[in-house]
Each structure stands twice: as C-alpha cells, then as structure tokens.
Amino acid sequence: MIQRSIQGLCLGAFLAMIGGCGQSTPKSDLGIFGGQVGQSGTNRFSATVRIYFQNYLTCTGVLVEKNVVLTAAHCVASCGKYENAPKRCQWTGSKDDYLVQDRYGQNYQIDGYSLPYEFSYNYRSGASGYDLALIRLDRDMNSNPVKIADPSDADAKRATLNSRDLEILGYGDSTNYAPTDPQRGQLQFVGVDLRSNSLNDRELHVGSYDSHACSGDSGGPLFVRFDNKVRIAGIASRKYSEDSFYCSDTDGSLYVNLFRPDASAWLMTELAKVKDGSEDPDIGGGDDGDPDDGNSGGDPDPEPDPDTWTERGIAFSTKIVKKDEPYTLPFYIDRNPSEIQMSLKVDDPVSIRIFDNDGNEVFYKEYEKGDFDWEDISGNFYKGNWSAQISYRCFWDCLLDKDREVKKFKLRYR
Missing domain, CATH: 2.40.10.120 (Thrombin, subunit H)
Known part of the structure; x- marks a missing residue:
C-alpha cells in the first residue's frame, strides 16, 4: 500500500530525459504505505x-x-x-x-x-x-x-x-x-x-x-x-x-x-x-526482445539450472524484533529444491519458523547471538509460497523488554 507526504527537491543533472536540477539519496518489494x-x-x-x-x-x-x-x-x-x-x-x-x-x-x-x-x-x-x-x-x-x-x-x-x-x-x-x-x-x-x-x-x-x-x-x-x-x-x-x-x-x-x-x-x-496476439499466443513463447536472435516466440525457456543457487531475502543493517511482534517475510520458491540454506546474523536470541502456504510449520530452530553463514536447514520444501517468521526469545532480560537486533536474514536454494 502507499504511504504519504514528502518535500519537493531540486532535481539533479541525472534527469537528462526530463530536465531539471538536484540530488538523490537511497526501498523493491512494494504496497502503498501512508495512502x-x-x-x-x-x-x-x-x-x-x-x-x-x-x-x-x-x-x-x-x-x-x-x-x-x-x-x-x-x-x-x-x-x-x-x-x-x-x-x-x-x-x-x-x-x-x-x-x-x-x-x-x-x-x-x-x-x-x-x-x-x-x-x-x-x-x-x-x-x-x-x-x-x-x-x-x-x-x-x-x-x-x-x-x-x-x-x-x-x-x-x-x-x-x-x-x-x-x-x-x-x-x-x-x-x-x-x-x-x-x-x-x-x-x-x-x-x-x-x-x-x-x-x-x-x-x-x-x-x-x-x-x-x-x-x-x-x-x-x-x-x-x-x-x-x-x-x-x-x-x-x-x-x-x-x-x-x-x-x-x-x-x-x-x-x-x-x-x-x-x-x-x-x-x-x-x-x-x-x-x-502477433507476439505468439503460446504462453511458453512470447517475444523475448532480443534483436539478434530472431526469436519472436518459440519454445518455452529452460528450467533453472539445478546447480545454481537462488536467493530470497535481503541483507540489512539492523532491524528490531519486538517482544510481542514477530516479523514475517513472505517468499516464493520457483522449483522443488534439493538443498536449502539460511544465513542469519543476530546480536540477541531469536527463533526462526518457516511455514508453507497452508500454514504448516516446516522448520523451527532457536538461535543465540552469532553469525550463521549459509547453514543447511531441513524440511519438506517444494515449489510454492512460503513465509519465514523471526520471533523474540528472552530469558532474564524479559523483564527489561529488550528488543532483539537482527542484522541479516537470507534464504537460498537449488
């Protein structure tokens, strides 16, 4: 969804196609926030x-x-x-x-x-x-x-x-x-x-x-x-x-x-x-836009290389997981994987759950402070929609309501 209100800035010389003067500063999965x-x-x-x-x-x-x-x-x-x-x-x-x-x-x-x-x-x-x-x-x-x-x-x-x-x-x-x-x-x-x-x-x-x-x-x-x-x-x-x-x-x-x-x-x-309909009525074809190959349609594209890793998720500086507000990250697996791995960096204890599209929990593990780089995770993963949930874990510091810092979370499969 869309989110609301912003100040106008003078545009930079980069705007060659529409003209103007100004500057730029540094978000791809998109809903209107503030709309x-x-x-x-x-x-x-x-x-x-x-x-x-x-x-x-x-x-x-x-x-x-x-x-x-x-x-x-x-x-x-x-x-x-x-x-x-x-x-x-x-x-x-x-x-x-x-x-x-x-x-x-x-x-x-x-x-x-x-x-x-x-x-x-x-x-x-x-x-x-x-x-x-x-x-x-x-x-x-x-x-x-x-x-x-x-x-x-x-x-x-x-x-x-x-x-x-x-x-x-x-x-x-x-x-x-x-x-x-x-x-x-x-x-x-x-x-x-x-x-x-x-x-x-x-x-x-x-x-x-x-x-x-x-x-x-x-x-x-x-x-x-x-x-x-x-x-x-x-x-x-x-x-x-x-x-x-x-x-x-x-x-x-x-x-x-x-x-x-x-x-x-x-x-x-x-x-x-x-x-x-002149591009090709077959959903497996379509003009791929390559001016050199002469292909305006034709055979479906090949399946992804099974040896190539496909990543889901992003790296980020620091994100906060609050005590009563687990963070859920939806993602899609585009083929039945033979191997799936997770990379995680946390400064505090958290738990990770992964659910299939029907809400069934396929993976659960508790993590302490540390940098866990591409470790194998087990579970019956298949092509379809999934969601990963990062949850707060606490011990004596529960009384302090100390937020959890998550510095990296990624999934990849092949």
Whole structure:
C-alpha cells in the first residue's frame, strides 16, 4: 500500500530525459504505505488491477489497452533480480498460475505476454534494462485504459518535473506485517513528489519515508495529471533504500522512467504485437526482445539450472524484533529444491519458523547471538509460497523488554 507526504527537491543533472536540477539519496518489494483508499468510478483507479500468482496477491498492474496490462517484469518473470547482473528474462510458471482481477472482482486469464530481453538492478549502479512486462488478457476488460506517457510530450514532462499531481497506486501492504495487513488487496493511492532519477535516468525516485510503495505494489502506476489528462509516467519496480527490511524503512520508491525514449519505443512496439496476439499466443513463447536472435516466440525457456543457487531475502543493517511482534517475510520458491540454506546474523536470541502456504510449520530452530553463514536447514520444501517468521526469545532480560537486533536474514536454494 502507499504511504504519504514528502518535500519537493531540486532535481539533479541525472534527469537528462526530463530536465531539471538536484540530488538523490537511497526501498523493491512494494504496497502503498501512508495512502488512502481509492475512489470508485474514477477511471485511473478502475484501470489499476491486481495480479495473483497461485492464488496469492503478488503485484499490481495497469490497463493500457482494453485487453493488455502493463506491470513489472519481476512480477511474472525471473530476470536476474537477485544476481545484480543482467540475465535473460524467463517467464515464471504457466498461464494457469496467474489471475488478473479488476477492481470489481472480475477475473481474467493471461493469454500472452512480452518480456524484455534482460533486466537486473544493482544498488550501486542502478538498473540495467527495464523492469517492464506486457500481458494480454483472455478478453477485454470493462474499464478504460490509461495512456502511457509520450517522451515528446513537453507538458507531461513539465508536470512530472514540477511534481504537479503525481500519484502512485497499488493493492499492496500498508503496514510492516504483510500476512495480517487488513489493507492488502484494497486499492490505495497517495500523492508524491519527484525526488530525482535514482542512480541513472532509467528510474524515477518518488515518495518519502511517509509515502511510498510496499510489498504488493510492484508493477503499479505512477500517474501524472495535467490539463485534464492522465498519463502513466512510471511503473513501480523497487524500494529506494538498499538496507530496508520493513515497509516503513525506505526513503521512497523507484519507478521505471517511461519518459526514456528507448523504454517507450520497446513498449509501443511490443504493445502493438501483444494487443493483437502477433507476439505468439503460446504462453511458453512470447517475444523475448532480443534483436539478434530472431526469436519472436518459440519454445518455452529452460528450467533453472539445478546447480545454481537462488536467493530470497535481503541483507540489512539492523532491524528490531519486538517482544510481542514477530516479523514475517513472505517468499516464493520457483522449483522443488534439493538443498536449502539460511544465513542469519543476530546480536540477541531469536527463533526462526518457516511455514508453507497452508500454514504448516516446516522448520523451527532457536538461535543465540552469532553469525550463521549459509547453514543447511531441513524440511519438506517444494515449489510454492512460503513465509519465514523471526520471533523474540528472552530469558532474564524479559523483564527489561529488550528488543532483539537482527542484522541479516537470507534464504537460498537449488
């Protein structure tokens, strides 16, 4: 969900694509934090949709044609997101794993898609490629689409640069506790300011600690309103602060900059193909965007290399687990693993529990102070949605209500 309020800053020279002067400072799993519930009957709200994977609300999207939704590539594909290196995007799962739902509860199947050839990001150098995906629905939606911003539209650029009526929308979390967040799945919105263009001009840094995207808002729109028009200026990609763990910890969010001419050119070309089905109606195909391989569809991408580790979770400086408030981290395993490991660094005793999608506890262990680097964990792990819970443990110091410091938590599998 979205969070609210931020001060405008003069933009830096990085904003080559939209002009301006200023600075940038350093949150990717995204929900609107600090937002308000969206109003029914407003077109830009009706065009903002939910995306489910295996019945779990994972992302937000926006209708750009009656039968086409624009979202983030990492919502539907593996593109090297956890590797800090460009990698060819591979569709995750099958079309039957996904469901697109409009604001009124109508469900739509995915009939086709287009992904970028490669995408990844690095907190030190910014994004490489564009975190964008187009998905075709099995039928037209009963909402009006919203137009994507045109890089040549000076009025749209000026309104964005001046932070005039900028707004982010999403169906994600509004608190730090995703599994119990009552707002998750409700459309939220908040007005934001443009801060800068992140580490390069491929992304727009918007929002603040009080107003930003959160888990479930990935793929959601950044709208700019001007002269009685509404345009999509960006797509939610990641949090701004590298070391943030809780939703409230990030100083704004990073949105794909749709004013970039190369991003716009890719979108317009692929949108025309996805709209009429010329990319390839087979969900296993789709245009991968590689201009050199001559492949506009074809065979499904291969399964991930079983010897390659896939990481879930992030490293962070210090996060606090309070006595009566365990922290829950949802994650997804994209294949049946033969091996799974955990890396943990804590300054105080904690316990770790891992649950499957049905709430069954698969793993439990108590940890004392220490740095536990990639130790094997046992349990019946399989492809699907999971959650890890970090809980407070105490002895004599329970009387002092001393908070627990967790400095690192990661999972990886192969």
